[in-house]
Amino acid sequence: MRPGLRFAAVIFDMDGLVLDSEAGYFAAWQQAAAEMGYGLSREFCLSLSGSHGSAISQRLLTHCGTEFDLDNFYQLSNRLWRERVRQQGIPVKAGFFRLLQLIRQLQLPFCLATNSRRSDAEQCLAWAGLDAVFPKLISREDVPNPKPAADIFIKASAELGMHHSDCLVLEDSPIGIEAATAAACPCIFVPSVQPPDARASMQADLVLPDLAEVADFISAAFDHPL
Incomplete structure (x- = not known):
């Protein structure tokens, strides 16, 4: 060796x-945020790569403001992501x-x-x-x-x-x-x-x-x- x-x-x-899988996560996050009236750039999503849930939540609140509805965001993005992977799988x-x-x-x-x-x-x-x-x-x-x-x-x-x-x-x-x-x-x-x-x-x-x-x-x- x-x-x-x-x-x-x-x-x-x-x-x-x-x-x-991360591209699918990011697309769902961006779509969910857009439907809620917020914008998440590709660069911001990429900066969350490898992070655990509580760290992602804190970054989202810092980025979008404390009024950002995390529960709604996660429910919506999770539904969007699951719809995508049920149709396409995960490469x-x-x-x-x-x-x-x-x-x-x-x-x-x-x-x-x-x-x-x-x-x-x-x-x-x-x-x-x-x-x-x-x-x-x-x-x-x-x-x-x-x-x-x-x-x-x-x-x-x-x-x-x-x-x-x-x-x-x-x-x-x-x-x-x-x-x-x-x-x-x-x-x-x-x-x-x-x-x-x-x-x-x-x-x-x-x-x-x-x-x-x-x-x-x-x-x-x-x-x-x-």
């Missing part, structure tokens, strides 16, 4: 990393199945660790056809503090029976990279927003453009041809 980046297990983020990010095949061939333990609620994560995986893929799922309800705190990755490592320093984290958001760094996990940044965040790029052990490139890296690291 390449010196400087050693690992024996893999921890996946979900939204933006495995699932191409899986390019390279995921190739990477999954390699990880299984190498017999590396792996799991999913997400800031989403468990029920939401399970539903999204089902809509994407991945409901039977991950042996373990760690959600924000399983830990005291969500990302960017280290808790989710510490918990995920323990669930895999590994020390966190032996678990490679794959993340697409700066918040996820911050959490992986706080947990002292080796991590690869696969940015879902371009240009990549400069701070996250510095924090990560490696920055790669997609999961196919991650598969190539792991294949070379273990000297295992794809």
Whole structure:
């Protein structure tokens, strides 16, 4: 394996990393806000990538004003988003199945660790056809503090029976990279927003453009041809 980046297990983020779901969330948020008489720019929505629910709520109130009806916004955006995914499903990010095949061939333990609620994560995986893929799922309800705190990755490592320093984290958001760094996990940044965040790029052990490139890296690291 390449010196400087050693690992024996893999921890996946979900939204933006495995699932191409964030564009759907953002479209629903923008439509819901517009129907309520507010505007949410693409840049504002992108800045929420990887955030947990309470952080998103606070940002919305700061952006739109304290009179902004969060309950109505979430009900409306959730309905709009669900209508979209029932019709279209949720796309899986390019390279995921190739990477999954390699990880299984190498017999590396792996799991999913997400800031989403468990029920939401399970539903999204089902809509994407991945409901039977991950042996373990760690959600924000399983830990005291969500990302960017280290808790989710510490918990995920323990669930895999590994020390966190032996678990490679794959993340697409700066918040996820911050959490992986706080947990002292080796991590690869696969940015879902371009240009990549400069701070996250510095924090990560490696920055790669997609999961196919991650598969190539792991294949070379273990000297295992794809």
